[in-house]
Amino acid sequence: MATSKFLTLAEIAELVGGQVRGDATTNISGVGTLTSARQGDITWIVHKRYAAQLEQSRASAVLVPTDFGPTALPAVLCKDMERAVIGVLGAFAPPVPGPATGVAPTARVAPSAVLGNGVAVGEHVIVEADARIGDNTVLHAGVFIGPEAAVGCDCRLWNNVVVRERCEIGNRVIIHPNSVIGADGYGYEFYEGRHHRVPHVGRVTIGDDVEIGACSTVDRSKVGSTIIGSGTKIDNLVQVAHNVKVGENCLLCAQVGVAGSTTLGDGVVLGGQAGTRDNIVLHAGVMVAACSCVGQDVPAGIKVMGMPAVDSRRFLRESASMRRLPDLVSQLRDLASRVQELETAANDKP
Numbered sequence: 001m002a003t004s005k006f007l008t009l010a011e012i013a014e015l016v017g018g019q020v021r022g023d024a025t026t027n028i029s030g031v032g033t034l035t036s037a038r039q040g041d042i043t044w045i046v047h048k049r050y051a052a053q054l055e056q057s058r059a060s061a062v063l064v065p066t067d068f069g070p071t072a073l074p075a076v077l078c079k080d081m082e083r084a085v086i087g088v089l090g091a092f093a094p095p096v097p098g099p100a101t102g103v104a105p106t107a108r109v110a111p112s113a114v115l116g117n118g119v120a121v122g123e124h125v126i127v128e129a130d131a132r133i134g135d136n137t138v139l140h141a142g143v144f145i146g147p148e149a150a151v152g153c154d155c156r157l158w159n160n161v162v163v164r165e166r167c168e169i170g171n172r173v174i175i176h177p178n179s180v181i182g183a184d185g186y187g188y189e190f191y192e193g194r195h196h197r198v199p200h201v202g203r204v205t206i207g208d209d210v211e212i213g214a215c216s217t218v219d220r221s222k223v224g225s226t227i228i229g230s231g232t233k234i235d236n237l238v239q240v241a242h243n244v245k246v247g248e249n250c251l252l253c254a255q256v257g258v259a260g261s262t263t264l265g266d267g268v269v270l271g272g273q274a275g276t277r278d279n280i281v282l283h284a285g286v287m288v289a290a291c292s293c294v295g296q297d298v299p300a301g302i303k304v305m306g307m308p309a310v311d312s313r314r315f316l317r318e319s320a321s322m323r324r325l326p327d328l329v330s331q332l333r334d335l336a337s338r339v340q341e342l343e344t345a346a347n348d349k350p
Contacts, residue, residue, distance in 0.1 A: 005029065005092060009061050012042065013076045015091060016084035018063070022074030026061050031088050034059070042076075044085050063088065098138045098156070099123070113145075116153065134171065146182070152208070164220065170208035170230065178215045181206070185219040185226075185242025185260060198222065200242060207231070207248065213238065229266065247284065265300065 007015070010024040032041040034050060037059035044063035045054050054062060054071060061074045063084050068077070078084040099122035103109055107125040115121070116135035123141045127133065131145045134153035142160040145151065149163045152171035157163070161175045164182030175181070187198035202221030207230030212218070216238040218226055226240065229248035239257045240246065247266035252258070256270045259278035264270075268282050271290035276282065281297045288294055289305030289312065298304055303312040310318075 007091060009042075009074055009076060012061075012088060012091070016063070016076065016078055016087040017080075018076040018078040018084060019066075020074070021071075021077055022061075024074075026074045028061060029092070031092050032059060042088060044081065044088075046081050096156075098140060104141075122159075128165070140177075149182075158214075164204075167204040167206075167220065168225075169206045170210065172209050173206055174211045176212065176214040176216075176236070179212050180217045181212075182220045183217055185222060187222060187242065187260070202226065202243070204228070210234070213254070216240075235272075241278070253290070 006027050006029050008024065009020050009026040009028060012028060013020045027040065028042045029040040032038060032043055034043050034045065034053045034057045037043040037057055039058055039060055041059045042061045042063065043057055043059040045051070045068070046065065048069065054073070059073060061076065062071055063076050063078050063081065064071060065081055066077045066079055099120045101118055101120045103121040104123045104125065106123045107121045109115065109121065109127040110129040110131070112129045113127045113131045115133045116137065118136040119133050120138045121127065122139055122143070125139045125141065125143045127145045128147040130148045132150045133139070133145070134151060134155065136153055137151055137155040139145070139157050140159045143157050144162045146163060146165035146167070148166045151157070151163065151169045152173065154171055155169060155173045157175045158177040160178045162180045163169065167182040169181070182204045184200040187200065188195040189198060200220050200222050202223045203225050204218050204220050205225040206228045209231050210228055212234045213236035215236055216234055218228060218240040219242045220226060221243040224243065226243055227245045228240070229246055229250065231249040232246055234252045235254040235256070237255045238252050241258060241260040243261040244258050245263045247264050247268060249267050250264055251269045253270060253272040255273045257275040258264070259276050261279045262276045263281045265282060265284035265286065267285045269287045271288055271292070273291045274288045274294070276294045280294065282294065283298060283300035285301040286298045287303045288309060292305045292309040293307040294304060294309045304310060305312045306315040
């Protein structure tokens with residue numbers, strides 16, 4: 001990832017809180033992996049087992065942990081490698097594309113809508129009556145903001161995002177393309193020989209610093225609010241159903257499905273393709289393994305996996321036992337044969 005921007009290794013060390021080892025005047029213009037880095041790039045290495053790859057790298061410098069041994073390249077010794085990598089990626093990231101401040105010619109903003117300072121409204125955006133958009137928020141092309149919806153400050157809503165009527169979004173929220181906030185919940189009652197739609201008159205409330213991936217949906221509540229807590233990060237293709245309450249700083253990975261009226265405590269992690277049934281509680285710190293199905297309440301701090309999901313230690317023990325079944329079946333057959341032989345021999349005695 002090369003850019004037109006240059007930083008010296010000394011400047012990078014200051015940026016990431018590290019210490020230079022080698023030529024501090026080395027100019028860096030981008031970031032790359034050990035195998036993709038080019039001359040002028042800085043790379044990183046976390047474990048000594050990758051040292052051989054470092055020797056083959058064309059990078060000009062490397063980020064390494066403070067206890068890493070000698071390197072052929074100039075290095076920045078880092079106490080926190082993850083934060084250091086984030087820092088250099090941010091320093092060399094190209095500008096994020098988007099509409100200019102103001103309202104694009106093809107956009108339609110209702111007269112009663114309120115736009116804050118520095119708002120950018122892209123082509124073909126629609127902002128309906130009495131909607132409110134906070135300062136410095138960016139609405140990319142094709143975004144729809146429904147009547148009386150509210151979007152906070154410093155948000156970025158990518159192409160074709162839909163925020164339906166009366167939904168509320170906090171500050172510094174990022175929503176990626178084609179996601180829908182506030183579609184009606186999936187609720188029907190069967191009588192008189194057919195399914196009757198249940199009205200959903202609530203809303204969605206999203207806290208600050210939330211990020212929602214592409215093509216994800218958060219349904220409005222029957223009454224009250226479907227809630228996404230501050231700091232929560234939602235991956236692509238995730239379904240959050242009506243009246244769900246997601247706590248703060250949760251992680252919902254790709255293709256997760258959270259059924260209606262489920263509550264997730266703070267810090268809950270749902271692995272890819274995990275699902276929950278409706279009306280259960282996953283208390284704070286629960287971790288659900290990928291492809292698991294949770295059918296009952298889970299106490300705080302527990303790791304679960306499987307279908308139906310159980311405590312991870314129990315699941316692993318049961319899985320190990322299952323792998324032994326073919327051998328056990330063979331042993332049982334052998335025992336049954338021996339018992340039959342003994343019984344036959346006993347019956348043959350005079």
